[in-house]
Amino acid sequence: MTKYTEEPDKPFNDAMEHMHHIEGYPITKGGKLPLGIKIIGYFLFGGLFLMMLFAIVANIWFN
Numbered sequence: 001m002t003k004y005t006e007e008p009d010k011p012f013n014d015a016m017e018h019m020h021h022i023e024g025y026p027i028t029k030g031g032k033l034p035l036g037i038k039i040i041g042y043f044l045f046g047g048l049f050l051m052m053l054f055a056i057v058a059n060i061w062f063n
Helices: 014-023 035-062
Strands: none
16 A cells, blocks of 8 residues: 555545635645736845945955
């Protein structure tokens, strides 16, 4: 007897069947952000990286 079933969508008890039918089964859509949020993130993290890089270079240059 194997530990894992071959059908991952088949519920293994009544509680899981209730979750599938009544409450719904989550569908993963990993990594799907709207373009606007992606652009804001790129600017925020890119700006943070550039400020840290500038601070390191300025600290070395002016000391």
